[in-house]
Amino acid sequence: QSVLTQPPSVSGAPGQRVTISCTGSSSNIGAGYDVHWYQHLPGTAPKLLMYGYNNRPSGVPDRFSGSKFGTSASLAITGLQAEDEADYYCQSYDSSLSGYVFGAGTKVTVL
Amino acid sequence: QVQLEQSGAEVKKPGASVKVSCKASGYTFTSYYIHWVRQAPGQGLEWLGVIDPGDGSTTYAQKFQGRVTMTRDTSTSTVYMETSSLRSEDTAIYYCATVTVTGWDAFDIWGQGTMVTVSA
Numbered sequence: 001q002s003v004l005t006q007p008p009s010v011s012g013a014p015g016q017r018v019t020i021s022c023t024g025s026s027s028n029i030g031a032g033y034d035v036h037w038y039q040h041l042p043g044t045a046p047k048l049l050m051y052g053y054n055n056r057p058s059g060v061p062d063r064f065s066g067s068k069f070g071t072s073a074s075l076a077i078t079g080l081q082a083e084d085e086a087d088y089y090c091q092s093y094d095s096s097l098s099g100y101v102f103g104a105g106t107k108v109t110v111l
Numbered sequence: 112q113v114q115l116e117q118s119g120a121e122v123k124k125p126g127a128s129v130k131v132s133c134k135a136s137g138y139t140f141t142s143y144y145i146h147w148v149r150q151a152p153g154q155g156l157e158w159l160g161v162i163d164p165g166d167g168s169t170t171y172a173q174k175f176q177g178r179v180t181m182t183r184d185t186s187t188s189t190v191y192m193e194t195s196s197l198r199s200e201d202t203a204i205y206y207c208a209t210v211t212v213t214g215w216d217a218f219d220i221w222g223q224g225t226m227v228t229v230s231a
Binding site for chain 2: 002034036038040045046047048051052055057089091093097098099100101102103104105
């Protein structure tokens, strides 16, 4: 069971907005540790999508945005496109485990 | 540009050990820590640990302490991750990754992954 909880799947039609939640606790997100998001397509290496809640690496479209509130964070995708169909993971640091942790991942399906 | 190149796929028997390499290029090897992350079939990403190529110091995830060893060779800009006492649950794609974004601990550069299969 992952320390960070994500919904197994979300879906939306092209052009719609979807959000992915990442719920942690007082030993990770709630303790102020950064949350990062990755996009993972089968057969490829994960790709950093968002770091520090709402910072996008170069090349990541502004359709992706992040936020954080208390012990949770979320990733929003607006104007959903077919190419966004992938698995998305949140990641943070956990002081109880003294290490980095990932959520279990959320599969985004474009209907 | 910063790149991480991993060694090829491995097939091992239960109880054996495997050593995966990750060769860094495009930057000063000792500048960035290198992490290891794995993904078992149908599972999510799992952090194994990190090595500081500068002094070789390591931190391992609690789950893997005693069974995973990370080392580095500064002469070839390569880090190694060895897993011992392999079991079927260790079948996974193993990735090395590094953090080049200053001030953040986000893994922005990844190797291509190494498939390790543990099977009798």
